[in-house]
Amino acid sequence: MPELPEVETVVRTLRTQIIGQRIQKVTVVWPRTVYEDPQFGDKVIGQRIVSISRRGKYLVFQLERGYFSVHLRMEGRFFLTPLGEEPKKHTHVIFQLDEANLEFNDTRKFGRIKYSVEDPVLSELMTLGPEPFDEALTPDYCLAKASSRTIPLKTFLLDQSMIAGLGNIYADEVCFLAKLSPLKPVSTITFAQWQELIGLMRMVLSEAILAGGATVRTYTASLGITGRFQTSLRVYGRSNQSCIECGHPLTRTVIGQRSSVYCEHCQKG
Numbered sequence: 726m727p728e729l730p731e732v733e734t735v736v737r738t739l740r741t742q743i744i745g746q747r748i749q750k751v752t753v754v755w756p757r758t759v760y761e762d763p764q765f766g767d768k769v770i771g772q773r774i775v776s777i778s779r780r781g782k783y784l785v786f787q788l789e790r791g792y793f794s795v796h797l798r799m800e801g802r803f804f805l806t807p808l809g810e811e812p813k814k815h816t817h818v819i820f821q822l823d824e825a826n827l828e829f830n831d832t833r834k835f836g837r838i839k840y841s842v843e844d845p846v847l848s849e850l851m852t853l854g855p856e857p858f859d860e861a862l863t864p865d866y867c868l869a870k871a872s873s874r875t876i877p878l879k880t881f882l883l884d885q886s887m888i889a890g891l892g893n894i895y896a897d898e899v900c901f902l903a904k905l906s907p908l909k910p911v912s913t914i915t916f917a918q919w920q921e922l923i924g925l926m927r928m929v930l931s932e933a934i935l936a937g938g939a940t941v942r943t944y945t946a947s948l949g950i951t952g953r954f955q956t957s958l959r960v961y962g963r964s965n966q967s968c969i970e971c972g973h974p975l976t977r978t979v980i981g982q983r984s985s986v987y988c989e990h991c992q993k994g
């Protein structure tokens with residue numbers, strides 16, 4: 726599943742390619758992608774793409790008179806293809822722009838696109854908590870939200886209504902760097918530990934966004950705009966391999982139905 730850095734990379738890549746172009750025609754191949762809104766095409770046709778931004782893991786396309794928001798979910802990605810070219814397999818929505826087709830492609834069909842007249846950031850997306858880079862994300866905010874909860878730290882970090890945009894990969898990385906068990910009851914995290922956790926969230930996400938910057942430069946249309954890139958992960962995806970700090974084998978467990986990897990030796994806090 727794309728996480729915040731990958732979505733940010735998709736936004737930055739698209740910004741360099743399609744800002745200012747007008748949507749000339751829309752073909753919806755799989756109606757569920759647009760919440761089966763039969764008017765979706767009519768609503769966006771004729772409008773120029775004014776800006777593209779990110780809120781949590783949503784992409785928000787601002788048009789002249791409205792917005793559409795996109796959630797990539799598991800496998801959603803964009804392709805920019807030449808006008809007149811046959812759409813790719815698994816392309817569910819095609820936006821014909823002035824200079825290219827923007828294809829929304831999704832092998833798993835979980836991705837969703839929604840049109841709204843109002844800024845979606847001010848309506849439905851407001852149920853999202855602050856992002857790691859928001860000034861609103863402070864140790865006091867986390868303490869207030871976590872003090873009465875008995876859920877594990879990892880589950881709290883993944884709750885998008887608490888903190889928006891932190892996913893499975895970076896939640897594991899942050900717990901490892903903080904030397905805290907992902908299973909630690911979140912109510913027991915101290916002010917100082919929250920301060921460190923927030924700093925680490927910003928650090929690992931910045932690292933990944935920087936790595937993604939390379940993807941923007943090397944973007945090739947044939948691979949699609951997925952925002953995926955190689956970044957060196959410390960624990961995620963390394964279960965049973967040795968811990969980079971102490972050499973003990975890393976442990977895999979399931980927390981809140983999500984696969985989690987941590988070092989029992991280093992993460993005792």
Ligand SMILES: [Zn+2]
Pocket residue numbers: 968969970971972973988989990991992
């Ligand atoms: Zn270790």
